[in-house]
Amino acid sequence: MSDTIHIHPGQVGHEVAHDDHHHGHHEQSFVTKYIFSQDHKTIGKQFLVTGIIWAIVGGLFSVLFRLQLGFPGQTFPILETVFGKWAEGGVIKAEFYYALITMHGTVLVFFVLTAGLSGTFANLLIPLQVGARDMASPFLNMLSYWFFFLASIVMISSLFLHTGPAAGGWTVYPPLSALGQASIGSRLGMDFWIVSMALFVVSALLGGLNYIATILNMRTKGMSMTRLPLTIWALFFTAVLGVLSFPVLFSGLILLLFDRNLGTSFYLSDIVVNGEILNNEGGSAILFQHLFWFLGHPEVYIILLPAMGMVSEILSVNSRKPIFGYMAMLGSLFAIAILAFLVWAHHMFVTGLNPFLGSIFVLLTLLIAVPSAIKVFNWLTTLWRGNIRLTPATLFAIGFVSLFISGGLTGIFLGNSTIDIHLHDTMFVVAHFHIVMGVASMFGMFAGIYHWFPKMFGRYLNSTLGYIHFWVTIVGAYLIFWPMHYEGLAGMPRRYLDKSSWASFSQFGDLDKMITIVSIIVFAVQLMFVFNFFYSIFKGRKVTSTNPWGANTLEWTTPINPGHGNWEGEIPEVHRWAYDYGKDGREFIPQTEPVGANESKH
Amino acid sequence: MQTVFIVAILLLGFLITFQIAKASEYVAVLRGEEKAKKQTNKVNAFLLLAFLILGLIGVYYCNETLKGKILGEAASNHGKHIDTMLQITLVLTGIVFVITQVALFWFAYKYQQSDDRKAYYYPHNNKLEVIWTVIPAIALTVLVGFGIFYWFKITGDAPKDAMEVEIIGSQFKWEFRYPGHDGPGGKGVFGKKYFKNITGDNPLGQIWDDPANRDDVYVTGEPMHLVVNKPVRLVINSKDVIHDVGLVHFRMKMDAVPGTPTTMWFTPTKTSKQMAQELGKANFVYEISCDQMCGKGHTGMRGEVIVETQEQFDAWMATKQPLYDKLFVNKPAVTDSTHTPDSTAKSVTAVLLKK
Numbered sequence: 001m002s003d004t005i006h007i008h009p010g011q012v013g014h015e016v017a018h019d020d021h022h023h024g025h026h027e028q029s030f031v032t033k034y035i036f037s038q039d040h041k042t043i044g045k046q047f048l049v050t051g052i053i054w055a056i057v058g059g060l061f062s063v064l065f066r067l068q069l070g071f072p073g074q075t076f077p078i079l080e081t082v083f084g085k086w087a088e089g090g091v092i093k094a095e096f097y098y099a100l101i102t103m104h105g106t107v108l109v110f111f112v113l114t115a116g117l118s119g120t121f122a123n124l125l126i127p128l129q130v131g132a133r134d135m136a137s138p139f140l141n142m143l144s145y146w147f148f149f150l151a152s153i154v155m156i157s158s159l160f161l162h163t164g165p166a167a168g169g170w171t172v173y174p175p176l177s178a179l180g181q182a183s184i185g186s187r188l189g190m191d192f193w194i195v196s197m198a199l200f201v202v203s204a205l206l207g208g209l210n211y212i213a214t215i216l217n218m219r220t221k222g223m224s225m226t227r228l229p230l231t232i233w234a235l236f237f238t239a240v241l242g243v244l245s246f247p248v249l250f251s252g253l254i255l256l257l258f259d260r261n262l263g264t265s266f267y268l269s270d271i272v273v274n275g276e277i278l279n280n281e282g283g284s285a286i287l288f289q290h291l292f293w294f295l296g297h298p299e300v301y302i303i304l305l306p307a308m309g310m311v312s313e314i315l316s317v318n319s320r321k322p323i324f325g326y327m328a329m330l331g332s333l334f335a336i337a338i339l340a341f342l343v344w345a346h347h348m349f350v351t352g353l354n355p356f357l358g359s360i361f362v363l364l365t366l367l368i369a370v371p372s373a374i375k376v377f378n379w380l381t382t383l384w385r386g387n388i389r390l391t392p393a394t395l396f397a398i399g400f401v402s403l404f405i406s407g408g409l410t411g412i413f414l415g416n417s418t419i420d421i422h423l424h425d426t427m428f429v430v431a432h433f434h435i436v437m438g439v440a441s442m443f444g445m446f447a448g449i450y451h452w453f454p455k456m457f458g459r460y461l462n463s464t465l466g467y468i469h470f471w472v473t474i475v476g477a478y479l480i481f482w483p484m485h486y487e488g489l490a491g492m493p494r495r496y497l498d499k500s501s502w503a504s505f506s507q508f509g510d511l512d513k514m515i516t517i518v519s520i521i522v523f524a525v526q527l528m529f530v531f532n533f534f535y536s537i538f539k540g541r542k543v544t545s546t547n548p549w550g551a552n553t554l555e556w557t558t559p560i561n562p563g564h565g566n567w568e569g570e571i572p573e574v575h576r577w578a579y580d581y582g583k584d585g586r587e588f589i590p591q592t593e594p595v596g597a598n599e600s601k602h
Numbered sequence: 603m604q605t606v607f608i609v610a611i612l613l614l615g616f617l618i619t620f621q622i623a624k625a626s627e628y629v630a631v632l633r634g635e636e637k638a639k640k641q642t643n644k645v646n647a648f649l650l651l652a653f654l655i656l657g658l659i660g661v662y663y664c665n666e667t668l669k670g671k672i673l674g675e676a677a678s679n680h681g682k683h684i685d686t687m688l689q690i691t692l693v694l695t696g697i698v699f700v701i702t703q704v705a706l707f708w709f710a711y712k713y714q715q716s717d718d719r720k721a722y723y724y725p726h727n728n729k730l731e732v733i734w735t736v737i738p739a740i741a742l743t744v745l746v747g748f749g750i751f752y753w754f755k756i757t758g759d760a761p762k763d764a765m766e767v768e769i770i771g772s773q774f775k776w777e778f779r780y781p782g783h784d785g786p787g788g789k790g791v792f793g794k795k796y797f798k799n800i801t802g803d804n805p806l807g808q809i810w811d812d813p814a815n816r817d818d819v820y821v822t823g824e825p826m827h828l829v830v831n832k833p834v835r836l837v838i839n840s841k842d843v844i845h846d847v848g849l850v851h852f853r854m855k856m857d858a859v860p861g862t863p864t865t866m867w868f869t870p871t872k873t874s875k876q877m878a879q880e881l882g883k884a885n886f887v888y889e890i891s892c893d894q895m896c897g898k899g900h901t902g903m904r905g906e907v908i909v910e911t912q913e914q915f916d917a918w919m920a921t922k923q924p925l926y927d928k929l930f931v932n933k934p935a936v937t938d939s940t941h942t943p944d945s946t947a948k949s950v951t952a953v954l955l956k957k
């Protein structure tokens with residue numbers, strides 16, 4: 001990928017809205033090319049590599065706390081060697097356990113599945129698939145990555161604080177997160193967490209605004225909105241969700257920072273902690289939850305939509321068939337994006353929420369299952385009577401659909417407040433969101449990586465390793481999370497590190513052991529994928545044709561290793577939608593091909 | 603040592619896998635890529651089918667193994683509604699689950715790439731799409747209907763004759779207060795509290811000026827006692843961070859929020875003894891679990907409930923003395939006799955603080 005093709009200023013089309021092509025050719029230094037690069041493709045790769053590193057860290061945390069859950073009380077001397085006082089005698093301390101789960105959640109939700117997923121694929125695919133030479137503002141785009149990088153540095157530093165990182169769960173509910181007296185994880189580590197997340201929000205906003213501006217303004221000639229591939233639509237709604245909801249989280253966190261450090265009482269009232277009577281009166285702890293979930297619920301769709309978009313594209317390309325019901329897919333994305341803002345209180349059914357309000361949220365929550373169902377049916381119909389190439393990407397896309405079905409259906413249990421009284425804050429919720437969001441979106445991301453790796457690096461990933469990766473991961477994911485629902489049905493609360501003192505929850509010891517062992521295996525296989533990733537960047541089989549999958553979209557009209565600016569000559573013009581597969585007996589018809597005189601209509 | 607061993611095995615396994623993977627790539631090139639691709643396509647299509655079948659068997663097996671470990675019949679009126687709702691949802695979603703998963707993996711298997719198949723150009727079908735918008739919408743409306751019906755029953759007002767118990771969470775324990783009998787019709791009324799009054803002797807911060815506090819019974823370090831078949835309304839509080847009163851056997855749950863009291867009511871329908879018999883567990887206890895992450899002792903924030911007959915309850919209550927009496931009436935140590943508890947709350951706390 002180093003021998004990129006450079007743009008020659010003379011050939012650059014008038015679509016270039018920015019002027020960096022003047023200095024963007026030939027003598028680019030290493031720094032401007034790989035570090036402070038403004039090329040959307042490089043920025044996408046930066047997001048991806050950072051995301052992968054974070055995924056290893058976050059995944060490792062989960063292995064550690066699963067050790068505690070699977071083998072409570074057992075000693076692992078190596079833990080003391082590595083973590084010192086946090087694992088005295090080789091047993092994970094409660095404070096450390098909570099720090100681990102908090103970091104695991106934060107890192108995977110925000111750093112991996114938001115920045116790593118949207119950051120990678122929005123950057124890579126938006127300009128390439130809408131037919132633009134770069135983002136609307138390559139400079140802000142670069143800043144977006146570097147704010148993410150700063151956020152990462154701050155979060156990493158918090159791991160090394162004397163009092164440890166934040167430990168109040170990824171949802172950081174105050175008063176716990178506001179009071180250093182209540183938990184050592186709420187001391188300096190919590191301030192670091194807030195600062196890091198504030199930087200993260202800045203990054204998300206810079207990125208999101210850029211994605212929206214690019215999609216709206218920089219489409220190539222002929223690329224009307226309804227000709228956009230569904231990936232782009234999904235990334236568009238993702239960006240809109242982020243831009244509208246992240247600021248709410250930001251304000252919520254700033255108020256929390258004030259409560260922590262300036263003596264304000266936004267979230268605090270009537271508190272006696274460790275025998276100390278605090279002066280705060282009149283605040284509402286529940287207010288924070290409203291602010292948090294006003295982002296939090298859209299956030300889960302911020303994580304999911306890009307995966308949905310990529311899966312739609314990959315299933316269509318590899319079934320050699322158009323995506324079924326393009327307009328319905330688009331409509332359901334739109335409905336999901338709207339409804340995502342109107343369901344947040346379903347995380348708060350048992351906080352003392354007014355029951356009437358609760359019932360409205362039940363209605364809206366179950367409403368969101370309708371567009372979800374439409375999407376599933378349309379994916380199924382896309383496969384129906386296709387001619388399916390089971391590449392690793394296709395398998396991960398199929399796995400995504402399977403997981404989305406499983407996890408979406410358990411959402412219907414939780415969305416019904418009556419049932420949620422019993423299931424709220426149990427392992428059932430943990431199983432639900434890991435399947436539907438965690439693992440499913442990971443599958444979407446893997447699908448995307450396997451599918452677009454040739455575009456990113458001009459080489460293929462090793463597909464045998466890819467198949468092993470897929471099969472171990474999907475079997476493992478179900479083994480881990482499916483039986484976990486039963487723990488939740490038994491009422492086992494989440495965030496318990498040792499159930500042995502409980503009469504009602506201690507009956508799942510063997511299950512917890514099994515889950516731990518499987519998670520270690522699955523984690524090991526992810527490391528194998530990471531190895532495959534980095535190995536293939538340098539040693540993978542070379543791509544020899546510009547369009548290895550026989551796909552219609554514009555990214556495959558660029559050279560194998562496109563330079564900054566993407567197309568060597570004029571940006572191609574678009575004449576049709578992205579899904580003419582198998583039409584009139586032709587396997588695929590690229591978007592750039594004019595509609596023939598006697599081509600059939602659809 | 604063990605860890606090193608495991609890591610070594612993983613590494614070795616990994617190396618072998620990697621070599622095989624690399625070799626298979628070369629072999630593919632040698633044998634002709636097209637042919638190799640077809641081969642892997644077949645293998646994976648078969649695996650998808652196998653995964654479907656084994657997966658469905660696994661789902662069944664998992665259910666058989668684990669269903670005995672979930673809690674058995676609910677022990678409260680609301681709990682029965684919740685279990686019914688769970689079952690309705692389980693059946694409906696179960697049907698959808700099987701149909702869609704079978705379709706997904708079957709299609710992937712059946713329509714695997716083959717030379718004699720042409721993909722069918724099928725971009726949309728409005729009628730189909732309307733059908734599968736309307737059917738889920740109807741199914742969900744039914745679920746919402748049932749759900750909200752029960753929800754209002756459960757969250758509606760408690761019956762007039764309900765007994766009341768206050769439950770207060772703090773890191774990492776539960777405390778209880780019973781209101782005595784000082785209200786109209788012998789029903790108890792809770793005296794007022796103010797958090798700044800909290801001291802070692804007055805753990806809830808009761809305001810002693812409020813006469814309603816005189817017969818309030820404070821209980822901690824032992825189970826909460828409830829009466830079978832008598833509705834109970836819990837008034838839920840927290841002193842420090844958010845906790846949650848989780849009562850699995852009753853299927854009930856409500857957050858304990860500092861500064862904002864919450865309530866929930868239900869009717870326990872089985873005594874602890876009955877449960878022990880039905881479940882065949884002599885040492886059965888109803889447990890109160892804290893369901894909201896509250897700090898390092900969250901896991902151990904355990905309480906117990908005893909459900910018993912009215913007589914047993916009365917006998918237990920008779921052994922209790924209101925906190926007020928303990929502090930001021932039956933405690934001869936109060937030297938300043940002019941200082942009756944009727945003075946302002948502040949001065950009382952001052953007295954208490956001086957001691």
Ligand code: HEM
Nearest residue numbers: 300304346347369408411412414415424425429433436437
């Ligand atoms: C059919 C659609 C869905 C419904 C009805 C639904 C419903 C719910 C409800 C009611 C809760 C709160 C449960 C509780 O805390 O007691 C919940 C939790 C959650 N859901 Fe879903 N959900 C659906 C789909 C999704 C999707 C698609 C995602 C992610 C992409 C998702 C991610 C989450 C997460 C992350 C949580 C837990 C957050 C936490 O407490 O840490 N859900 N879901």
Ligand SMILES: [Cu+2]
Nearest residue numbers: 297344346347
């Ligand atoms: Cu939600």
Ligand SMILES: [Cu+2]
Nearest residue numbers: 892894896900
């Ligand atoms: Cu707790």
